[in-house]
Amino acid sequence: MILSPAERSYLYDSLAKDELIRPDARADYQFRPIEVKTSFLPSSNGSARVRLTDGSEIITSIKSKVVLAAEEKSLIECDIDIPGFRDDSNFVANLKYNMTSLLNKSFPFESLKLTSKYAFKLFIDCVVISYSSFPLTFISIACYLALKSTKLPKLISDVNDEETAEQPLFSDDWENAQYLGDLNDSKSFNPPLIIVIGVVGKNLLFDPSAEEEQVLENGIIISWYNNDISTPIHNLNFSVHSNMPNYKGLSQQMIMKSILMARKHCANIVKALDQAIEEQTDDGVIF
Amino acid sequence: MGREIELSSNESNFIIEGFKSGVRLDGRKLDEIRQPVIRVLPDEYGYVEIEWGNSKLTVRVSAEVVKPFEDRPFEGIFTINTEISPMASPQFEQGRVSDDEILISRLIEKAIRRSNALDLEALCMVAGAKVWYIRADVNVLEFDGGIIDAASFGVMVALQHFRKPDVSIHGSDVIVHSLQEREPVPLSVLHVPICVTFSFFNPSDSEENIKGELNEEISIIDATEKEESLRDGSLVITINKNREIVQLSKNGGLPIDVFVLMDLSKKAYTIAESLSEKIKIFLQKEESERYKKLHLDLLEAGAAR
Amino acid sequence: MSRLELYSPEGLRVDGRRWNELRRFDCRINTHPQSADGSSYVEQGNTKVICMVSGPKEPSNKSQQNSSGAVIEFNVSIASFSTTNRKKRSKNEKRTIELNTTLERTFEQSIIRKLYPRTTISVNLHVLAQDGGLLAALTNASTLALIDAGISMYDYISGISAGLHDISPLLDLNTLEESGMSFLTIGVVGNSEKLSLLLLEDKIPLDNLEDLLAIAIAGSHRIRDLMDQEVRRHANLRASKLVK
Numbered sequence: 118m119i120l121s122p123a124e125r126s127y128l129y130d131s132l133a134k135d136e137l138i139r140p141d142a143r144a145d146y147q148f149r150p151i152e153v154k155t156s157f158l159p160s161s162n163g164s165a166r167v168r169l170t171d172g173s174e175i176i177t178s179i180k181s182k183v184v185l186a187a188e189e190k191s192l193i194e195c196d197i198d199i200p201g202f203r204d205d206s207n208f209v210a211n212l213k214y215n216m217t218s219l220l221n222k223s224f225p226f227e228s229l230k231l232t233s234k235y236a237f238k239l240f241i242d243c244v245v246i247s248y249s250s251f252p253l254t255f256i257s258i259a260c261y262l263a264l265k266s267t268k269l270p271k272l273i274s275d276v277n278d279e280e281t282a283e284q285p286l287f288s289d290d291w292e293n294a295q296y297l298g299d300l301n302d303s304k305s306f307n308p309p310l311i312i313v314i315g316v317v318g319k320n321l322l323f324d325p326s327a328e329e330e331q332v333l334e335n336g337i338i339i340s341w342y343n344n345d346i347s348t349p350i351h352n353l354n355f356s357v358h359s360n361m362p363n364y365k366g367l368s369q370q371m372i373m374k375s376i377l378m379a380r381k382h383c384a385n386i387v388k389a390l391d392q393a394i395e396e397q398t399d400d401g402v403i404f
Numbered sequence: 405m406g407r408e409i410e411l412s413s414n415e416s417n418f419i420i421e422g423f424k425s426g427v428r429l430d431g432r433k434l435d436e437i438r439q440p441v442i443r444v445l446p447d448e449y450g451y452v453e454i455e456w457g458n459s460k461l462t463v464r465v466s467a468e469v470v471k472p473f474e475d476r477p478f479e480g481i482f483t484i485n486t487e488i489s490p491m492a493s494p495q496f497e498q499g500r501v502s503d504d505e506i507l508i509s510r511l512i513e514k515a516i517r518r519s520n521a522l523d524l525e526a527l528c529m530v531a532g533a534k535v536w537y538i539r540a541d542v543n544v545l546e547f548d549g550g551i552i553d554a555a556s557f558g559v560m561v562a563l564q565h566f567r568k569p570d571v572s573i574h575g576s577d578v579i580v581h582s583l584q585e586r587e588p589v590p591l592s593v594l595h596v597p598i599c600v601t602f603s604f605f606n607p608s609d610s611e612e613n614i615k616g617e618l619n620e621e622i623s624i625i626d627a628t629e630k631e632e633s634l635r636d637g638s639l640v641i642t643i644n645k646n647r648e649i650v651q652l653s654k655n656g657g658l659p660i661d662v663f664v665l666m667d668l669s670k671k672a673y674t675i676a677e678s679l680s681e682k683i684k685i686f687l688q689k690e691e692s693e694r695y696k697k698l699h700l701d702l703l704e705a706g707a708a709r
Numbered sequence: 710m711s712r713l714e715l716y717s718p719e720g721l722r723v724d725g726r727r728w729n730e731l732r733r734f735d736c737r738i739n740t741h742p743q744s745a746d747g748s749s750y751v752e753q754g755n756t757k758v759i760c761m762v763s764g765p766k767e768p769s770n771k772s773q774q775n776s777s778g779a780v781i782e783f784n785v786s787i788a789s790f791s792t793t794n795r796k797k798r799s800k801n802e803k804r805t806i807e808l809n810t811t812l813e814r815t816f817e818q819s820i821i822r823k824l825y826p827r828t829t830i831s832v833n834l835h836v837l838a839q840d841g842g843l844l845a846a847l848t849n850a851s852t853l854a855l856i857d858a859g860i861s862m863y864d865y866i867s868g869i870s871a872g873l874h875d876i877s878p879l880l881d882l883n884t885l886e887e888s889g890m891s892f893l894t895i896g897v898v899g900n901s902e903k904l905s906l907l908l909l910e911d912k913i914p915l916d917n918l919e920d921l922l923a924i925a926i927a928g929s930h931r932i933r934d935l936m937d938q939e940v941r942r943h944a945n946l947r948a949s950k951l952v953k
Contacts, residue, residue: 158757158790158837158838159755159838160755160790160792160793160838161790170743171743171744172741172742172743172744172745173744174741174744176788176835176837178788178790178837180790180795182795196789196797198786198788198789200784200786200833200835201784203800204800240789240790240795242788242789242790242795244786244788244835244837246741246744246759246761246835247741247744247745247761403750403757403837404737404740404750503806503809503810506803506806506807506810507807507810509803510803510804510807514910518910518911519911519912610818610821610863611863613818613903614818614819614863614864614898614899614901614903636818637814637818639907643915647914647915647916648912648913648914648915649909649912649913649914649915649918650911650912651909651910652893652907652908652909653907653908653909654904654905654906654907654908655807655810655811655814655815655906655908656810656811656812656813656814656815656816656817656818656896656905656906657814657815657818657905658818658905659818659819659898659901659903659904659905660903660904660905661901661902661903661904662902662903662904662922662926663902665904665907665922666918666919666922669915669918670915673915
């Protein structure tokens with residue numbers, strides 16, 4: 118919904134106060150409640166659906182393919198589809214760029230290696246069914262959940278196939294399939310996340326809603342991987358519905374402040390997501 | 405959007421009332437097609453002009469040697485391109501392809517290409533390396549309805565009329581002989597699909613159509629442009645003379661009772677039978693004339709010597 | 710590899726069904742109450758479709774206005790992960806445009822368009838998984854979502870596919886069966902025997918058409934009943950909330 122100038126000014130004032138008040142009474146680090154479902158597409162290796170109370174919804178599927186590792190530029194390909202937008206439109210290209218650079222920089226690629234020649238390549242497809250605020254965080258959350266639920270078939274042929282000409286062999290029993298996270302036994306597997314932070318006055322807000330977005334002075338995205346800040350980090354105009362009339366430059370302090378804030382709260386976000394996967398009813402039905 | 409023809413309420417009522425008493429503007433019966441006129445050039449293969457009432461189109465079939473698709477090394481390639489320019493009717497636009505045009509070209513393609521009217525394996529010369537690429541270009545010159553029927557009819561005539569150059573194969577080398585050197589060979593056409601388009605009109609309101617028992621929807625065959633602009637729905641039946649239905653396509657439109665549909669498919673069959681016969685007779689006649697002419701040429705050459 | 714037997718002499722199909730059995734048909738309405746005016750989710754076997762309807766609303770483009778009735782827009786998007794082998798497809802593929810046009814023309818007749826002049830009703834369909842009977846599933850999902858949106862329609866339109874194996878007609882094919890035989894898809898209006906949609910893309914003998922249509926119509930009536938049950942279930946749920 119597009120706000121009137123009066124509504125905008127009221128919202129700006131309440132968000133810019135020292136003790137900020139958000140319209141839905143959230144704290145500055147709080148996300149809107151989400152509904153989560155994973156592993157509902159039997160023909161994909163992993164799948165997840167994220168839905169917000171405002172109706173935003175994203176479905177992500179992960180499919181794998183066995184490839185010759187040397188021939189691939191990257192072992193992950195991420196694609197985003199938003200109905201009503203062309204694939205080469207700025208909006209889609211920007212989201213896709215952020216997700217691709219996030220995954221390419223912060224992903225345990227060694228766990229995708231199968232043998233000395235072959236590897237799994239993951240195709241991550243996000244369909245944005247509907248959205249109202251800038252959907253990047255939720256796309257990354259959907260990817261996180263889908264990657265967490267991704268199961269890959271178990272390799273039964275020899276790991277060292279430098280000499281052999283045959284393709285790798287897999288166990289045909291799907292019960293033996295392993296979670297992506299279990300392939301890399303050294304440490305626990307946590308896919309990366311992107312957090313979208315809005316800037317109003319001296320305040321920072323996690324996960325700005327569609328209304329809050331319209332009064333933001335700037336936007337920052339920060340990535341989180343393996344319990345630490347990661348890249349991409351940059352500022353961005355989130356405007357989906359209006360052109361952010363308050364948009365202005367970003368001070369250095371705000372960038373530092375947002376990094377500190379992300380460091381403080383992101384571990385909890387990851388914990389909450391993991392808990393959400395645990396708590397969902399395991400019936401394999403989407404709705 | 406191209407400019408669609410708009411009929412005055414007077415004229416449209418007149419046409420519909422005419423249907424109710426079984427008459428059409430051009431004097432045809434409701435289930436009568438316009439008889440096509442076929443023209444070919446005496447010294448060229450694969451160029452056909454079709455006059456279908458006031459609709460007019462040309463079909464040109466050409467062949468060249470290409471590398472086959474990787475996943476189908478034993479098959480030649482066959483494509484049909486349908487071009488409808490604003491010249492045909494102002495309702496079509498230059499550059500932008502409308503949904504209607506896409507539907508038309510998809511229907512023609514499904515009728516002929518998907519139904520394997522052309523034997524693709526016979527177009528293979530050297531597996532995986534050299535095959536014939538046959539291409540049929542349909543150009544609509546004048547539009548007065550019935551384009552699907554006319555174009556698919558034209559393509560089928562052209563494919564049977566066309567002769568591709570003879571080749572001789574030595575290992576993986578292929579020599580294409582010119583038309584003078586060796587008699588060119590016809591394509592192997594497996595069956596002749598004929599498209600028949602029915603247009604539906606609803607004389608009563610839509611509630612009666614859906615809930616009622618009357619089934620008094622009017623169906624006419626081979627509508628003209630004016631009739632097409634008034635219709636509430638259409639059905640394309642593609643059928644060959646072996647009593648095989650190749651395609652049924654009723655993309656929405658007025659709901660029609662299944663018994664009526666069965667009836668229409670039988671009507672379509674009789675039309676397909678007569679049109680295939682027409683193609684056959686035309687090609688036989690054309691062939692014998694060509695042969696006579698060739699014979700005459702040879703005689704003249706002999707006399708000159 | 711020996712050719713897969715699609716229909717065994719004992720009368721069983723690849724997935725164990727008999728000739729006239731439907732696959733599991735699961736449908737929900739009002740699945741997206743926040744983001745659409747009407748929504749539905751349909752699973753026909755392993756084919757999964759989400760449908761969201763918005764409207765009647767003011768058209769974004771004034772030139773699309775029609776003063777005699779609503780303009781219906783369909784937009785089918787087929788996810789690249791919907792087939793077993795991932796395939797990225799362009800949004801302007803001819804096949805997709807054909808699907809859109811077909812659905813538009815089907816529902817134009819069954820929606821009482823004259824009640825909504827100068828408006829647009831747009832129907833967005835997302836195909837999450839394909840396993841045969843795509844057009845049928847799209848039709849069913851659209852019908853349910855339009856009902857959920859409270860848009861007046863003359864009757865349900867229920868879609869189903871049926872194929873011909875040799876001389877025996879088989880109902881509701883999956884991908885494996887679709888690739889091995891000719892099949893048609895129909896859309897039936899309510900409990901009548903009227904077809905608003907009929908699509909056949911491969912050869913079948915004229916004399917077998919009647920049998921094939923007969924089981925397809927029987928199947929689509931069954932689908933209609935299942936959809937009707939869901940609509941009533943949902944309506945009762947809502948009514949019970951109203952009483953409180």
